[in-house]
Each structure stands twice: as C-alpha cells, then as structure tokens.
Amino acid sequence: MSDQIESAAALMVRDYLILAFLVSLGALQISVSISGIRGLWLLPRRNLTRAFGILLIILGLGYYLLCPLWIEGPWSAGSVIDGTSENRAWGTASVDEISGARNLNDIHGGMAGTAYAVFFVLSAVLATFFAAAIGTINNRLFPSPSRSEGDAWSEAITQRVPEPTGDGLDALKNTDTLTTLKSSLRNLRDTGANDIRNQLQSAHRWSIPSLIGRMWRN
Amino acid sequence: MLWINGFVGTSPTFDHIARILASDYLMPLAFSAVIFAIWFVGRDLADRRRYQRGTLLSAIAIGIANLVVDIIDSAYDRQRPFDELGDSLQLIFYRSTDPSFPANPMAVVFAIAMGVWIVDRRIGWVLMAAAAIYSVIRVYVGTFYPTDVIGGAVIGILAALITWFIFELLKPVPEIFLRILRGIGVA
Incomplete structure (x- = not known):
C-alpha cells in the first residue's frame, strides 16, 4: 500500500510540474506580449507570442485533466464514487471519472498545499529561464525592428543585437x-x-x- | 450549507465542472499564474514597479495567511461537514483530514486577490469574483461549511491589508529590493 502511495505521489508531482511549467510559460508569454518585453518572447511576433501563450495554457490543462484516460494511476475514487477517502485500484480512468480523477487526498499520494506552492515557484522560475534562453537565441536571429512587424526572416541574419x-x-x-x-x-x-x-x-x-x-x- | 449542497446530482455536468473547479490544483494555480504574470506586465518602469509590488505583496500575504490558518488549526479542530452531517450531505470530493475552519484555500486565493486589488482594481475584482466562486463551489461539493470559507476569506483579505500596511511602514525597503532585482535583470 505504501509503495502505491509513493508511486501515486511521484505521478502527481511529475504531472503537476508539467502543468505548472506550461501554465507559467503561457502566462509569461501573454504578459510579455502585452508589455512588449521582446527578450522573453518565444516567437518573433507579438500576436503569435500571445496566441502561443494561450495555447500553452490550454495544452497544460488538457494534458493534466485528460492523461488519466491513458496513464495508469490511483485516480481518485473518492470524488467520483462514494465520497470515501480511499483510492481505487491502480488503472486508467474512464471519461466519466475524469473530473474527479486528480482529486487525490495527500494521505493517499496526492499533493499537500505547500507542495503545490513549492512546485509552482520552481516551474515559474524554470519557465522564466527557458523563455530567457529561447528569447536570447530568438533575439539574435530576429533583432528587434523586425520582430514585431515586417519580414523577420529576410532581415534577421544581417542585423546586430x-x-x-x-x-x-x-x-x-x-x-x-x-x-x-x-x-x-x-x-x-x-x-x-x-x-x-x-x-x-x-x-x-x-x-x-x-x-x-x-x-x-x- | 445543506441548501447549497442539496443541488448536487441535479445536473451531472455541473457536478463534473464543480469537481474540477473545487480541485486543489486549478484555482490556486490560476491565481499563482496571475501574480507571476503581473510581475512582467507593466508597460513602463513605474507601471511595472507597481505591479511587482503587487506580486511581492500577494506572496507575503499568502505566507501570513497560512501562518494564521495553522495557528487557528492547532487551537481549534472543527470537524468537516461530511463528518458531522453524515448521510444528509452529498460529498463529491475527497475526504479532507485537516480541520475545516478556517478554509486554507480561501485564505490563499483571497490573499492573492486582495494583494492584486491593491495595485490594480480591475484585475483585483476579477480575482475576487473567481475566489468567491471557488468558495461557493467548495461548499457545494461538501468539503467546507460556509463559515469556513468566510473565515478563510477574511483571513486572506486581512493578511493582504496587513502586508500592505507593513510595506507602507517599511517604505522604501520594497522599492530598494525591487531596484536590486532590476540590477540583476529580473525586475
């Protein structure tokens, strides 16, 4: 039983890190597209950057909510069957169980509030570093005048940072x-x-x- | 409490939505993403400094709110509604094991909402509305009493106001902190 709880916890942490990373990166892209901080854009144009941010958030949520359909886990029976605190046997969730599948009590392998906070901060920092790294590469390929308008590709290489x-x-x-x-x-x-x-x-x-x-x- | 929870089962689709909205991951993550995003959102230096103050304020307010909730939890162990009301309640969430009063998630989301409200009323009101919906949904799924979520909300709002007051007292320490962060390229 305790092995199963540990596996459940690892699964929840991994999936939450993916979710939090994609959501923070998406929120960051929307935010920097509004403020015009080109150095953190993942794509060369403002509208593309914003749309990509929205897409990342949708992808993150989609992955987190839907992956119990194909990944085996202790998906919570507690919120879908009879309100008991116990999890059901390890397996994939059905479509009908999706809404409650992630609602796992922390004593059964779910995450505690503090863990959510810590992993979010970690993901947000990672997302910022990632955007900074890609933004640096991007900025050297597509320097600023061509990044928000005009033909980025044709002018890119000839301009200096x-x-x-x-x-x-x-x-x-x-x-x-x-x-x-x-x-x-x-x-x-x-x-x-x-x-x-x-x-x-x-x-x-x-x-x-x-x-x-x-x-x-x- | 039972009136709100009594609607469980009326619409299975709504119950599915409620389970997702009431979860530990969705709303807290959305609120955290907002305070992370507003760090970068200002159009000029003054604007950005104001929003970054909001992010700092909200983050510290979360810490204070959690501390207050922990202190109250250690002194007063209120039973969860599903433990007290038994079969008259329809629980569609997991059985939490920590004390019911005050609601910790509400303290966190209201601390963020109030922290943001101080620097931007428009985003702040949107977050307040979202936090209120989250509170009602938590009562709906059967995991909190209305007084638990009200208690959590009051703690969160007060924590943000206290943090704002501390910021005012410590002025210009937060500004100096932001200046140093700007110096290393992150603010």
Whole structure:
C-alpha cells in the first residue's frame, strides 16, 4: 500500500510540474506580449507570442485533466464514487471519472498545499529561464525592428543585437537577457547606491527606515 | 450549507465542472499564474514597479495567511461537514483530514486577490469574483461549511491589508529590493 502511495505521489508531482511549467510559460508569454518585453518572447511576433501563450495554457490543462484516460494511476475514487477517502485500484480512468480523477487526498499520494506552492515557484522560475534562453537565441536571429512587424526572416541574419536602453526587464524590450544582464549589473554598480539613497531620502517621516535614520543621527 | 449542497446530482455536468473547479490544483494555480504574470506586465518602469509590488505583496500575504490558518488549526479542530452531517450531505470530493475552519484555500486565493486589488482594481475584482466562486463551489461539493470559507476569506483579505500596511511602514525597503532585482535583470 505504501509503495502505491509513493508511486501515486511521484505521478502527481511529475504531472503537476508539467502543468505548472506550461501554465507559467503561457502566462509569461501573454504578459510579455502585452508589455512588449521582446527578450522573453518565444516567437518573433507579438500576436503569435500571445496566441502561443494561450495555447500553452490550454495544452497544460488538457494534458493534466485528460492523461488519466491513458496513464495508469490511483485516480481518485473518492470524488467520483462514494465520497470515501480511499483510492481505487491502480488503472486508467474512464471519461466519466475524469473530473474527479486528480482529486487525490495527500494521505493517499496526492499533493499537500505547500507542495503545490513549492512546485509552482520552481516551474515559474524554470519557465522564466527557458523563455530567457529561447528569447536570447530568438533575439539574435530576429533583432528587434523586425520582430514585431515586417519580414523577420529576410532581415534577421544581417542585423546586430542592439545595445540595451535602461536596465532590468525594461532593457529586454529591445535586446536579450545576456546583453541586458551586463548593462543591468553595470547600472546597478554605477547608479544603484545613489538610487537607494534617493529612495531613503524620499521616504515619509513615519516610515521605519526614516525613524531609524533620525534616531541614528540624533 | 445543506441548501447549497442539496443541488448536487441535479445536473451531472455541473457536478463534473464543480469537481474540477473545487480541485486543489486549478484555482490556486490560476491565481499563482496571475501574480507571476503581473510581475512582467507593466508597460513602463513605474507601471511595472507597481505591479511587482503587487506580486511581492500577494506572496507575503499568502505566507501570513497560512501562518494564521495553522495557528487557528492547532487551537481549534472543527470537524468537516461530511463528518458531522453524515448521510444528509452529498460529498463529491475527497475526504479532507485537516480541520475545516478556517478554509486554507480561501485564505490563499483571497490573499492573492486582495494583494492584486491593491495595485490594480480591475484585475483585483476579477480575482475576487473567481475566489468567491471557488468558495461557493467548495461548499457545494461538501468539503467546507460556509463559515469556513468566510473565515478563510477574511483571513486572506486581512493578511493582504496587513502586508500592505507593513510595506507602507517599511517604505522604501520594497522599492530598494525591487531596484536590486532590476540590477540583476529580473525586475
């Protein structure tokens, strides 16, 4: 029984990681297509990027909900048969059982709330790295002027990667992560201390850092 | 409670939808995806900083809400409705084993909804509506009492407001944190 619970847990974790990765990557693509952060686009055009984001979310949910039809597991009988906490025998789920198949109690191999949170964060970080890597490759093949309009393919190879303006995600609007990282770190070194000092000076007088500063001076 | 749960079986199609909506994965994942996505959504630096504050605020609010729920759970072990009401309840979800009050999933989704509402009313209201639907569905499938989900919602909303208050008190620490993240290219 405990072996079965362990296998169930591994199955749930694997499938949830796939779901969370696809959903986070999809949400990221929709988001960066709105804000114009080209450095994280997986495809060379804004509309394509947004459509691809939606497709990734649908794919993720489709996979997670439908794969009990062909993958054997302890798909929950608890939510489809009689409200018992026990799982049924290992096997594939029928179409009628699909809606409740993933509703597994954590004591029977399902995931606890904390596990969902941890695996989501992990997937979101992975999705960001993935988009940054593909975006960098993409940006070198299709530099910014041709990425949102025009014929990307014909102009791609002849153009250089542009110098970033600004830092952080702002700089990713016209270049890629690798280039941005260098300029962001340079900006942080050159202006970071000054920015932080300005922020501290503009804080309202009752904020804790201001109070500590005043106490320190007195 | 029994009135809401009494509709179970009226429409098998709706029951299937309810099982998916009430699940542990769908709504929490959707809410998490929203706070992840708004990190990148601003059109300019000021706009992005506002949304990123929302993401930080929601994430910390989730932590505070969970902590409060854990403390209450350890002090007060309310039985689940399917344990107390027996056959008069139609359970179409798994039998949870943790205390019923307050509803932890509601605390989490309302903490996110309120955290986002503070920085963007429009998205915030949409999330509030989704969180309310999630709450009703959880009562419908028989896993919580209405007072459990109300308790969870109040904890979540208060956690986000407390976090916002802490952010105001600590100003400009969150902004400095975001500036450093911008310096390493992630904000």
